[in-house]
Structure formats: C-alpha cells, structure tokens
Amino acid sequence: MLTDQNWVLSVGVFLPLAGVLVMMFIPKSDELLVKFVGLLAALATLGIGIYTLAEFDYGQAEKLQFAVNTSWIDVIHSRYIVGLDGLSLPLYILSMVITVLVMIYSWNHVPSPGNPKAFYMLMLVLQVGMAGTFVAQDLVLFFVFFEIVLLPMYFMIGVWGGENRQYASLKFFLYTMFGSAFMLVAFLALFFKTGGTTFSMTQLADLVQQKYAEGGLTSTTMNLIFAGMALGFAVKVPMFPFHTWLPDAHTQAPTQGSVILAAILLKLGTYGFVRIALPILPQAAKVFAPWIGLLSVIGIIYGAWCCLAQTDMKRLIAFSSVAHMGFVMLGISTLTSYGINAAMFGMVAHGLITGMLFFVAGSVKDRYHTLEIKRLSGMLKQVPKLGWIMGFAAMASLGLPGLAGFWGEFPAILSAFEPAKGNVDLAIGPLSVNLYRTFMIIASIGTVFAAGYLLWLYQRTAFGTPTAEFAGLGADADDQDDHAHGAHDAHEGAEDTGHADGHHEKLHDVGIFEWIAWAPMLAAIVFFGVYPQAMFKVFDPAVSLISKKFGG
C-alpha cells in the first residue's frame, strides 16, 4: 500500500538545513559542539532515510511514493513535485549514508586549514542538494538541486583542497556549469515546444509523445533537446571526452570531497539520464544511444590506460572512475532493463567502492604525507589493516564476484549482447546488435585492464618491503621479534638504523573513527555482492517501466 506520508521526503531533504541553522549560532572555536551538531543533523536525516526505507512499498517500487505536488514558483510554472520510486531510493539513501560516514571520518580528519564549522555546514548543504536531486520530479526543481550541489563542493575543493586547489575547483565549477547551461536550455525548450503547463517530468513525457504523434514535435527538435540534456549529464558523469575536470577535482579535493564526489555527485549525471533523458525523449535516446555506447567503451579503455600511466595514487583512482562510469553508461546505452539495472547497481557499487578507495587514499596521505606510488611500498607490512582494506576495495573495484562491483560490471556486459529491440508503437527501431556486441567485447577487455591498474597499484604500494624513507615507522618495527630467522631481519635491521633519523612520525594503523566510517561501507560491499537481489528487486520494476518504451 502506498503511504501518503507526504512530509517524509521534504523533511528528509531539508532537515540538514536545520543543522546548518543551529550551527550558525555556535562559535567557530567550539569545534566539538559544531561537529556534534553537524553529525547529529546528518544522523537525524539518515533516521528519516531509514524510516523511508521501512515505509517504502516494495511491491509497487515502480510508482512514485511519498509524493508531494504543490505550487512553488507559479510565475515560471514550476511546481514543488517530489516523489520516490525504486530508481531514486537506493541513491537517495546512499547520499544520506555517505554524508554521515564522511562526517564521522572528519571527526579527527578535518583537512587543513581546519574550520570544522564551515566544513560541516558545507557537507550538510551538499546533502540537501544531493538528496533533493534524487527526489525532484519537476525539471526546474531538479535543476535547482543539481546546481546547489556545485557550490559546497566548489568551496570544499577551493578551500580545503591540495596545492592546485583553485585551478581545480574553478575548473570543476565552470565545466559543470557549462554543461548545465545546455541542460537548462534543453529543459526550457522542452517546456515551450511541448506547450506544457508545468515542468513535471511525467507530464512532459506524456506531452512529448502526444506532440510527436501529432507532428507538432519533429525528431530534429527532440534530438537537439536530448543533446542539450545529454551534454549536461555527460559532463557530470563524466563521460569521455568531458572528463578532464574529474582527475583534477579529485586529486585536489580533500578526502571527504573526493568521497562525496565519487560516491554521489557523479551519479547525478547517470541518474539524470535514467530519470529524465531516457523516459522523456525515448526516440532521441535511441538515436543517441549508439554514440553514448561508443563513448562509454572508449571511456572504459581510455580510463584504464590513463590509470596505468599514473604516478599518483589518488589520480589513479580518479581515472578509474572514468572507466567505471563507462560501464554504467554502457548499460544505460543499451536501453534494456538488463543494462539499466546494471547501471543502477553500478552507480551504488561504484559509490561504495570508489568512495572506499578514496578514503583509503586519504588515510595513506594522512600517514605518509604523499600519494606518490614510487615512494610507497610494503604498506601491508607497516599498516597491515589499511593495506588489507585497500586490497579488499581494489578487488571489489575490479569486479570480483561476491563483491558489489561485479553486479555493475557483468550485467552491463551481458546487456550489450542484446540491446533494445525497439518499440513499434513509439516508432523506435532496434539498436544495432553487431555494434553492441563489439562494445561488449571491448568492455570485457576493459575488465582485464581494470585488474591491471588496480593490482599493479596494489603490488607497488602494499606488497614488498617499505621504502628506505619510511622503513621502521610502522608495524614492521614492532614485530621484529616475531621473525625467528636471522639473516633477513638483520638485513632489515640495518636499514632501520640507517633511517631512524628520518623526519616522519610513526605510522599508526586504522583508527577508531576510520573503522566506524568504513565498516558500514565494507559491509555493504560484501552484502550487496553476496545478495544483489536486495537492490535489484528495488529498482527492477521502475527500470522495466522505462525499458518498456524501448521494447525491452
């Protein structure tokens, strides 16, 4: 039964602002209280999220639930329409979880130059934008939320980022703005061309088909509108060749920024495709699908190769996102329920796994003050737990079955074997089978490269013995006695004394806040890997509704 508790989503989205409001009145110097209030707000929001999970009617996951439709900005015919279906639910909840976890991690990891008050406030605002985007059912509302996200992230990178932060943050901001400008134009064109009375997504989708059938909307117009939207979303995803902001933003962003960026922000783009571009303009989607597919597989290979060339761990992980989002987009481009399901799963899986990898990278940076692969070695010896977690995340990222990453990757490959068959009613033809089968093979070659760059990274950083620079600073120094066999240790011991006068402090293994922040993610990676049905059954009905338009 559908509940009509229409307050749930509005509260879930805007509750963090209450936290922001309270925090405004807390002096900056009272860091503990600031953090506490921030975390409390995020936890309360998550509480609403869990309530939403419990109240959600999984039997009707294809329907919009907790819907609100009320007037908002009448002048521009925009209404406040929010609702949640199986497509939105996982991402909506993920955004809340990630925010809480990032805040926990930040408890003792506020990046320089400090100021947790501003940092926590920004994260809460970010949360509003992310959650809002996933529930908005009105294009203008969607756009507003989509843009709200930009600012906190811009400041996060620009203020708390690395050396080159200002370049990176501006590039991030402007590149995305550039894309969303086209998106906005497309939204407006859609509204005017169809003669809509609101910006409601469902209404516009119906109007498009009506107008198209009447001949009031030409394919060219639809294609142009689609192109505008697609550009906006593609930059956000980011799809090759619009990805160049990503490595810079990721590399320069503080750990928390990278995690949120990877876990949620990139999904706004792919979600946009599934929620808006495909259902509203199916005919145009079919026209563009092969090109999207092509760019996706190029992205898969290209991203992987760029990864192989990296010397910086964080930049490598950033490029791996390009490759992984390629799989997601490939799934979407098949226009089948297989593919879109894979994409939906891939979004969440990538969020968890790459988020985890960025967390690890952040912690490595914290300890070693460098992410240069060359200088890191033998992490498993020095910080064994961190090393293991990194290995785990790397394995998940390369798509090992039994862990979440597999279910985004393999079904996407599967789906390319048989792309959408087309739908005569909507005058949508079939996609080229041969083309997609070629994509399938290229994409599966990509999985080998994924194993390549991740394991090579792992071999260079975690395996082996610590480099001279850091030798003897970690757990390797403690368990000297454990080695009963003289010769090898004597060798190591000689190194230790040689570098004992280094300037580095002792390396400590995974700390308590890190454990609290990471454990849920690690558990989720295993849980969804072992029992993917838990998520597939949530979005499958909603996805089938979309793919039906393409004959799937």
Place this chain on the structure above:
Amino acid sequence: MIATAAPGWFLEHAYVIPLIPAVAFALIIAFGKRIPDTRIGRYTIPGGGSLIGVASMLGSLFFAAGAALQWIQYTDGENYVAAVRKSWVWWQSGGIEIGLGQQIDGLSVMVLLLVAFISTLVQIYSLEYLKGDRRYTHFFASLTLFSAGMLVMVLAENMVQLILGWEIMGLCSFMLIGHWWEEKANSRASLKAFFTVRTGDIGLLVGTAIVGLSAQKWITANGLQDQYSGFSIEGISRWALAGDSQYKSVLTWGAVALFIACIGKSGQFPLHTWLPDAMAGPTPVSSLLHSSTMVVAGVFLVARLYPVFFEGLRILDTNVNLIAVIGGITIIVAALLAFVQTDIKKVLAYSTVSQLGYMMMGLGVGAWTPAVFHIWTHAFFKCCLFLCAGSVAHSGSHHSFDMKKDMGGLWRKMPVTFVTWTISSMALAGVPFFAGWYSKDEIIDIAGGNQYWVFFAIGLAGAFLTTAYMTRATYLTFFGKARGAAAGIHDENHSDAHAPAPSAHGAADAHDAHDAHDAHDSHAGPHESPWLIKGPLVILATLAIIAGLINAPAFKIFKFEEWVEPKAMPVSLTGETIHEGSARNISVGAFGLRTSSEGESERKPVAAEGDGHSPTEGESGAEEHSAGYPGSAIEEGHLTGDCGTPGFVPAAGTTCYAPGVIHHEFEWVKALPAFLLVVLGFIISSAVCVTLYGKKRRPLAGLTERNIIARGLYKFLWNRYYLDALYEGVIVRGIAHPLARAMYWLNQNVFDGIVNGAGRSGRKVGEITYKYVDQGLVDGVVNGSGAAARGTGTALRPTQSGKVSQYGALLFAAAALAALILVLVNS
C-alpha cells in the same frame, strides 16, 4: 525405467558442502589470530585457526561422501537420472531470475568428493609444512576459501554462480601464490597468474553472455522459463542439443569464447605461462592448485557445458576442432619444457599442464568419460607428487627445490617419500595397472577409435615424454650423488637464499628463499618427514594405485562410467527415458562421425534403423567389436544414445541433456603401443640421466655447449619458447608504458588542452571584445561559451576568481532561502 528412489538427504542438501568452508573462512579471518597453540602432553594442538580449516574440510568431505554414496544408489547406470537441482533467487533483471543453488549430477558429485578429499589432506599436510609461518592464519583462511570457491563452482546451478566460484579461486590463487609478497618475484608471479587468467576470463564473460541470453531466448520460445533461466547449466545443455539450426553460429561463438576462458584457467597453450611461475607459492598451494582445484576448473567447465562445445565446435563431426588442437599442442609443448627444468616443482607444473592437455584433448575427441576420469586419477598422483616435492624440500634439501644443486641420492634417507613419489610417477607415466593408466589409455584409445589419428599419435608421444621427464626428475632427486643441501651443505644455501635469482628464471625462483625463512628450521641434514606429512603421502600413493580400478576397461569394470557419465538419451520433460534409440552399437567411419563427402552421415542410417533396443540390450550388445586399429578403417563402438548425433532433433516433449560418448572395446593389443613407449621412455631417459648426471663417467655432460643444435634447442626451451618474453616484454610492457603514457599525454595535452585552450582563447576574445567591440553585439551563444571559456581561463589566474564566488554566493543564498520557505510552507 524411471529412477523412482528419492535422491536422498545428502543430495538434496549438497549446497552445504561449499557453505561449510565459506563459513570457516569467515571464522578464521575473524578469530584465527586469537587462537593460540595449546599443548596437551606431548602434542601441540596448532592454533591460528588452522584447525577450523581442517575441520571444515572434513565436514565437507563427510557431506560429499554422503552425497556420493546416495548418488550411486540413485543412479541405475542405464537410464538418464535427473540432476538434483535447487535454486534460490540471487538476482533478477528484466523478468529473468538467476539463482544461487546446486546442480548435482554424477560429474559434480565426483568433483565435489575429489576436492573435499584432496583439500583435507593438503590442509593436514600444511599444519606441519607451514608451521611457524609468519602468515599462518592467512594461509589457512585463503586455502579454505579456495576450496570453497572450487566447491561453489562445481555445484553451480548456473553460469553466474559458476563465475562466482571461478573468480573466488582466482582471488585465492592471487593471495596464495603471493603468500610471501615481500619478495617482488612472488608478487609478480601472483599478479601474472591473476592477469593471465583474467585475460582468459574475457571469454568467460562474453561466452556466458552469448550462451546465456541465447538459451534464454530458446527457453522462452519453448515455454520452459518456469523450469530454467537461460543461464542454468541444464537450460543451456538442452538448448545446445535441441538441434535448433538458428543458433548454430551463436553456439560456435559461445563455445569459442568459453574455451578461451578454459585456456586461461587450465593453463593451456598459449596461456600456460602463469602456471610454472605460480610455483612461487608455498608447496601445499601448488599441490592443491594443480591437482583438484583451479587448473581443473577449465577442464571442468568444458565437461560441464559439454553440449555447447560438442555442438558449437562440432566434435566428432569434423576431423579437427579447437579443443583437441589446443589440448594436443599443450601436451607436447609442456612436456618438452619439463625436460629443461632444474626446479622440481616446475617439472611437476609443466607435467600438470601437459596432463591437462590430455584432458582437454580427450574432451575434444569425444572421450568425455575418460577425460573426466583423468581429472579423478590425476588429482591423487599429482597431489602426491607435489607433496613429495614439499617433503623433500622440508626435510631433505633444506627448503631448496633445485634438483641439480641441492638434491640427489635421497632415496635412502627418505624412503617413504621416495616410494610414494615413485608410485605416483608411475601412475603419471601411465604404467599399466596404476591409476593414470586406465584414464589416459582410454583417452588415447578413443582418440584412435574415433579416427583422430593425429591426436592418437600425440597421445602416444605424450606418454613417452611423460615417462622420460619423470624418470629424469626421479633420478636427479633420489639417485646419483648427493649434492648441496642433500649432502648436508647449508651455508651456500643460506647466502643463496638472499641473492637475487638468476634473471633467466627470475620470476619465480625466489620461492626457495622463503621457505628458508618461514618453515621451521632443522639443520639435522636430510631425514624423513614427520607423520603429518608422510600420512597424506601414503594415502595418496595408495590411491594412485587403486583409484583407477573403478573404471578399468581391462577388467570390464565400468563403475565410473555408470555413475558419472550422463546418458545421452532423449528424456521427456518429467525425466522419463524414451526407449527408442537408446544404447546400441554403431560403426564409425573415417574421421569419426564426420559427414562423409557424399553428404551422408555415417551415423544417420543407424539412427534410422533404431529398432527400439532396450537399454539393457544395448549394454550387453556392446560385445561385437572392432578388429582393432589401425588395421581397419571402420571402427565400432557402443553409443549410449542419439543425442548430439548430426541432424538429430529430439522429438517434441523430449529433450537431451548430454551428447553421446562412444566407447570402444578394450583390447590388450591396443594398449601395447603406449606401454612400449613408456618402457622406451624409461630406458632412454635412464640412460641419458646416468650418462649426463651420473656418478662416474658423464659422456653427455656439456653437450649443450658442444653441439650447436642441442644448444639452440636447449636455449629455446629454457626461454620457454620466448612466450613470456612476448607477453611480458612486449605486450604488457607495451600497454603499461608507452601506450598508457601516450594516452595520458593525449589526455593532458589534447582533451584537457582543448578545455584550457578554450579558456585561454575565450578570455582573449573576451578582452578584445570588451576593448574594441561594443558589448551589446555579443549575442547569446557567444556569451554562453565565452563565459565558460573565460572562467576556465581565469582558472589559470587564481586571483581573478572573485566573480565566480560572487555568483556562487548569490545562488547559494537564493537556494537556501527558497528551500527554507518551502520547508515552512509545506510542513
């Protein structure tokens, strides 16, 4: 006759077999390190969670044995018996539900039992062998998960579950081969293993997509979707044997793709290069990896989805096919490499590769049953051989695996190891009445019987080579003069352990160094190993003699065939056998059952005559037999059904699950050539060994320096046909370095260059426009792109970022305000 008996509890609940070690893995990881060693009297109970692993394997073994016994009762040897299937929804997508479950039939029961048994012994052996290792707990955790992975794969109900088990093994092999990852050589070897297999896995993913989705289409068209998903093993088998012509090319592509995966996993040529390097792991790992798990997975997959390969590659229907060719090449290529190894484990590694080639070739020539039987027999003696090598290193050669440097004359010091080694070697070589003989000989026999003369010859040549290299290894290890550590000289060894390994074999040679660190040390000189090591050896050696007896054509024992071979009869959907056209005698024309040039299949007329033989008649009717080859061109054998015959389409309402296997009558005459070659191999190799490595005169020593041909050949083999150089030096290096860098250069200078360039020039345009042109002239389009471009340009000058911040602050404030109002209004 319908098998009326209920399958029984163990068969119904076979899924617990992999579940036990999976849970044990979690327990070991969680608690293993906290369990200390405890002393009870004289005995030390090992801690570290290792006993959890052993116990879990014993548990699996118990359930597997129960399942095997019930299976034997359940089958009647004549009729098709439906597999015991179970499935729980694992994931659904677009209306297709794919499950996690079990598919229990003869094949899976056999391999389950085998895996559980071998794993148990290997774990017991490891208790002693790995004692005191710095990652003792991790080792047992990985080993347990490894077995769990194999077990999951073996009872997989569908392809996706099979992939799960397959990849878990990949992961565990990565962890175990790189167990001592401090040394670069070891981490390299583990990476290489993972990668090579992963490269093959491209085929697995693609092949699964091809067969799964095509079968799904067929299943839906035939209204069977309530019984199967397209990915289920049975669904795929039925689809492949349905004889639906529209899927012909799809079948071929699917079979080729899947076979590529098997090449990678089972170390077939040309992807066999990872296997010898995998010796970098601890010896028990090599033993497990090479006997019953991991490398057997590829062979298992071919056997499991045999209908796909049978139809897709037209086995028996053409005189050559991909599987037979790859298998055949592998037999020879690997066996030759075994001759130039100095590392005892590498000899065994190449021997495994070569034996896997036999299995593949067997499957390729239609010898399903003996090939699968060879999995069974090979596991025992190969496991034993590896454990013997470990025993030698553990107690005889001071943790060195170098036969030339540190072994020799050990037979007197290590009698148990020597005897068990010899028995297993004889089984491997195919000496009559040892386990390996029964399986290997029938593979060769069927290759000949089905008129695959080239592969018949390869099989014989392989037997010769196998005997020869095993004789060499035995001689070097146990006979001749004691050298190095075997003679009690340790110092050299110690210093050697830390010196970098010679570059030619650099990748994996360092493993001996680790054993020196990790296994417990005793400087007492060569001696026999303790019972935890000897026990498994004796058990395995016993099995290396008797395990073959369950299918001994020479003694008319066909138990294995009865229990494991699926009956190739069309079966009604409810599982009833359709009696027409079941077991009967057939004659085989030149090149097996290939359609002859007249366009008439040799098998067809027989099928047309199908006169309703009852199955019992067919079995007993298999007496009239061939006159032996190679004399006559016409060979007879008995076939247990029509399924898989060219042009055969099961009648409506019936279905096939497996293609028929043609068995040929055993004759001592036919077994003679292989036996003579084995004897010849032994004599020649012994003679060469004595003259090359012997105690006294060594006329052949240094031949490779004196003779240019010998030197060239030796160099070619020593460098492993330069395949590694090609893969690592050219392909991997090429991609990892120049190609990746070029791509990154492209990224920074072209794709990003365009963005930055647009920014820079946009800023210029903006400046010029501002300076010289009236701002009002700039239309909307230019404005839009200009703004973006200017911004990016500004990015290059951080000081000018004010504008963006202002805009941002404004938008932010507006949004916050709007949102706030909303909350107030709506609540």
